[in-house]
Amino acid sequence: MKKINYIIGLLTLLSVFGCTKEWEAPGVEPNHQVIYTSEYQFGNRVQVGGSMTFTDASKGIVSRTWTLPEGSHIEGSSETSSTNDLIHIQFNEAGLKEVNLSQSFGGAAYDGNTQRESQLDTAILINVVDSLSLQVKAHFYFPDGTTGEELDLTKTNEVQAGRMVKYTLTAIGEPARIVYNFGGGDPSSVTYIESEIEDGTAAETIVQYKQLGTFSTTVLGDRPRPAGIDTLNFINTINVIPSSDPLLLTDVYVKDGFIALDYSREIEPASVDPSTFSVHLTNEGKGLDINPAVLTATVDPTAGNIVLIALDGENIYDDDVVTVTYQGGILQSTDFVAADEFIDELLVHRPNKNILEDSDYHYSMETSTGLDWPNGGWGAPFDHYDFTISDTESYHGSKSGKLVLPPGKGSAFSNNKTFPLEAGKSYEFGVWIKVESGASTIDDAAGEVPSILVYTAPDTDWGAGRFNITTETPEGEWIYARMDYYTAKTSTDFTFTYRPFNSANTQDLVLYMDYVTVREVNLRP
Structure with a gap:
């Protein structure tokens, strides 16, 4: 029985010069198999209705026969087989x-x-994708994780201020990117990349509506090759109305240098009193522990649900620990619901973009094998x-x-890819970890507990920080492990x-690590 050579995914060119001999008689043509397609660099993927070129550039051919699969034919004809060296196949079925x-x-x-036999059979696998198509449904979503009735996105739906809506996406045609824009929503926009679409992260998006008014939602999906795009526009589909729910x-x-208090709906500007807020700021590395005075507190002119607090003569840096207290007063929403007091609410620094996403570094392990992480x-x-x-x-x-x-x-191990840093800029190094076992037997009182850290190369800082496991x-x-802050000396x-x-542990420590991050930060001088 003949052995079939399967070519899957990225079709590797079989080099005409792939073999060498000490001597070949003049005029004798060697026999080499060389096959390629017009889409071999792009995973042999084509959209329904599209065509692909197949070329048999082999040397020493006596005869050949192309046999096409169901749902395809030679372009410009109804033929499903050919003996030509170059053919164009149109695919009409996903x-x-x-x-x-x-x-x-x-x-x-x-x-x-x-070197193989003189008769070769090869199967080339082609991924024929549907035309790109998006479908979106929306349901009311509650804090306990349950969903309510479905919204009719062809009409205007009333949503009480502070309430949430879950958008559920069904995508056909393997999009590489999904972009949502939610008018009046938080978040106001979301972009999902290909890996998040494939692993299901993009399937559900929760949006909270905090601003009164009528808003539209748009969803865009696209892919670069084969090129495809689909856009859904839901015009004036959400009408946010006043609510009697608690103001949360x-x-x-931090927003534009201010401390931002983000509420579940719009705040009445006249109810904001700077004297009712206090701030505590510490920075262990700089030996700082202060209570800076609040200079102003006002409603954000671009987002009515946010109160912006300015400090008197003090800035906030990414390595500061900041808490905010509201002692109580007349703070209320525009629909007359009073805000509750709170004590020492922690400010969460919003991270900048992970610069590893724009590099070849294996930050997410998706393209990794063990060989990519050498000892x-x-x-x-x-x-x-x-x-x-x-x-x-x-x-x-x-x-x-x-x-x-x-x-x-x-x-001690590394990844054999690199990423760029710029001289004079500071960065935060981190990784998400999930400890499977071994944390409960750690001696927390020991001089050194289990940890994970990273060293850069070049310009290694041997005094690098670490994330301790106790x-x-x-x-x-899954938890985020910040390992170090680092200021690059060279670009x-x-x-x-x-x-x-x-x-300081009597048991094996077993953990998973994923999504390595390098983010630019603004550190306190």
Whole structure:
């Protein structure tokens, strides 16, 4: 029985010069198999109704036959087979399709550097995708995670201020990007990348409506190749009306240099009194512990549900720890619901973009194999290497790195890709981790507890910070581990060496790591 050579996904060119011989008689043509398609660099993907060029550039061919799959034909005809060296196939049916090529050579033929028989059968797998199409449904969504009745997006729907809506997406045709714009919503826009679409992250989006008025929603999906786009416009589909629900503080962060108190709906400007707010600011690295005076407190002119607090003579930096207190007063929403007091509400610094996403670095493990994370070859106690790529757990995408450390042992390993940093700029290095086991047996009182840190190269800072793992570290839950702040000395390409260590522990420490982050930060001078 003939052996069929399957070519899947990215079709590798079989080089005409793929084999060498010490001597060949003059005039004797070698037999080489060389097949390629017009889309081999793009995963052999084509849209329904589109065409693809197939070329048999093999040497020493005596005869050939192309056999086409169901739902396709030679472009410009109804033929489903051909003996030509170059053909254009039109695909009219979605799915994974198999184009077969049967070749007869004048003698034993080379497939790359491997010599095979004179009769070769090859199956080329083609991914025929549907035209891009989006479908979106919306339901009322409640804080306990349940959903209510469906909204009719062809009409205007009344939503009480502060309430939430869950948008559910169904995408056909493998989009590479989904972009939502929610008028009057929080968030106001969301962009999902291809990996988030594939792993289901983009399937549901929760939006809270905090501003009174009538708003529209748009959804765009597109892909670069084969080019496709679909856009949904739901005009004036959400009408946000006053509510008697409690007025909730939903977030505290920095906005344009102000402390932003983000409420569940719009605030009555006349009810804001600066004297009812106080701020506590600490920075352990700078030895700072102060209570800066509140200079002003006003409603954000661009978002009526946000109160902006300005401090008197003090700025907030990304490495500061800031809490805010509201002692009570007359603060209320525009629909006359009073705001509750709160004490020491923590300000959460909103992260800048992860610059690794624009590099080749394997920040999300999706394209990684174990070979991409080599052992650093350090001596004891950092000579234990047990790091594998796993598809059983993931924070982002469908893969993560699994790390196993015996008691008293550490590792040193890296990724063989690089990323750029700019001289004089400061960055935060972090990674999401999920401890599977081993946290409960740590001696928290020890001089050094288990930790994970990274060293940069070049310009290594051997005094780099670390993320400590203690008995307080939750097991079975993804948490963000900030490992270090770093100021680059030069503008060049960098790489990381990861150096985890399981000290002061009687059990193996087993954890997963995923979504490595490098974000620009503004540190207190």
